[in-house]
Amino acid sequence: MKSLREDDHSGFDRPRRRTRPRTKERPDYSSLPEARVISIDRGRYRCVLDGRPVTAVRGRLIDRKGVLVGDRVRLDGDSSGEVGTLSRIVEVLERTTVLRRSADDTDTFERPIVANADQLFIVTALADPQPRMGMIDRILVAAFDARIEPILCLTKADLASPDELRAAYEPLGVPILVTDPGADLGLIRDALADRVTVFIGHSGVGKSTLVNRLIPGAGRVTAEVSEVTGKGRHTSTSAVAMELPGGGWIIDTPGVRSFGISHVQPASIIGAFPDLEKLAEDCPRGCRHETGAIECALDDAVAAGRLAPERLASFRRMSDTYI
Numbered sequence: 001m002k003s004l005r006e007d008d009h010s011g012f013d014r015p016r017r018r019t020r021p022r023t024k025e026r027p028d029y030s031s032l033p034e035a036r037v038i039s040i041d042r043g044r045y046r047c048v049l050d051g052r053p054v055t056a057v058r059g060r061l062i063d064r065k066g067v068l069v070g071d072r073v074r075l076d077g078d079s080s081g082e083v084g085t086l087s088r089i090v091e092v093l094e095r096t097t098v099l100r101r102s103a104d105d106t107d108t109f110e111r112p113i114v115a116n117a118d119q120l121f122i123v124t125a126l127a128d129p130q131p132r133m134g135m136i137d138r139i140l141v142a143a144f145d146a147r148i149e150p151i152l153c154l155t156k157a158d159l160a161s162p163d164e165l166r167a168a169y170e171p172l173g174v175p176i177l178v179t180d181p182g183a184d185l186g187l188i189r190d191a192l193a194d195r196v197t198v199f200i201g202h203s204g205v206g207k208s209t210l211v212n213r214l215i216p217g218a219g220r221v222t223a224e225v226s227e228v229t230g231k232g233r234h235t236s237t238s239a240v241a242m243e244l245p246g247g248g249w250i251i252d253t254p255g256v257r258s259f260g261i262s263h264v265q266p267a268s269i270i271g272a273f274p275d276l277e278k279l280a281e282d283c284p285r286g287c288r289h290e291t292g293a294i295e296c297a298l299d300d301a302v303a304a305g306r307l308a309p310e311r312l313a314s315f316r317r318m319s320d321t322y323i
């Protein structure tokens with residue numbers, strides 16, 4: 001495995017000398033046990049190693065911002081997980097994906113939030129709170145940019161119909177799963193099995209309710225529970241990874257009110273849609289394929305019957321949000 005930060009071990013114990021091949025200076029950690037980071041709280045990293053919880057700190061060569069929930073890490077020292085023991089993260093293994101957001105669009109600083117997710121559940125209520133397509137579109141942009149497969153998970157189907165959102169997102173090829181309090185969760189469980197899925201949703205959409213149904217004992221705080229205990233609703237500020245009974249992981253994130261995507265490069269999104277990317281080869285240089293773009297080949301493809309107008313409309317409604 002390649003270490004994430006090639007620099008980690010150069011310059012340690014001696015002045016940095018760039019002429020020296022760094023690989024020779026890097027200790028070999030490959031025999032150390034591998035764990036997954038499941039939560040981070042004030043400098044303590046909760047990990048799972050062979051199914052048991054182990055608490056760790058950062059080794060001194062690991063950057064403070066260098067460990068994310070979902071990371072696979074190597075642990076050194078006492079990794080027994082026994083009370084009072086602390087292990088040490090000495091290596092972060094190469095990530096398959098990184099999901100990022102910026103706090104809002106005036107903030108160009110990107111915040112990586114989760115590592116190694118291969119799916120993203122956009123948890124959206126059909127009512128209470130009202131779905132906002134703008135928000136769904138922005139989360140979709142972040143997912144496509146990170147090459148994480150998005151799935152639209154619509155809750156509270158007992159309150160409103162999913163038809164409008166289906167019509168808006170099915171042409172884009174985004175799978176849609178619908179649930180309500182009494183719904184059988186079979187399709188949702190199938191979608192989650194053996195995958196690493198990050199859950200993102202606006203506050204109050206029923207994300208915690210869903211996670212508690214999927215993972216009995218997960219103990220996610222729902223609106224009811226917090227009313228009874230009187231504890232603040234927004235106690236968790238970072239992501240938490242939880243293992244599914246049948247295999248796979250859910251990485252739950254705190255409810256969001258907005259989802260900034262100022263870090264996304266416009267050109268990166270079309271690459272997530274091979275058919276559109278191919279058609280766009282005929283676009284003028286620098287074309288951003290937005291609504292009203294001059295001589296965009298995607299419009300020509302629709303006119304020639306080679307691209308469904310709904311698919312282009314759906315793509316543009318999403319991609320127009322970041323142009």
Ligand SMILES: Nc1nc2c(ncn2[C@@H]2O[C@H](COP(=O)(O)OP(=O)(O)OP(=O)(O)O)[C@@H](O)[C@H]2O)c(=O)[nH]1
Pocket residue numbers: 155156157158159179180181201202203204205206207208209210221222223224233254255256
């Ligand atoms: N009608 C209806 N209500 C639901 C459904 N799912 C959850 N709720 C209710 O919606 C409210 C919010 O649910 P939570 O699970 O706490 O929402 P959350 O998305 O975790 O919210 P945050 O903790 O703010 O992130 C609660 O009162 C739930 O009982 C549903 O499918 N239908």
Ligand SMILES: [Zn+2]
Pocket residue numbers: 280283284287288289290293295296297298
């Ligand atoms: Zn174009």
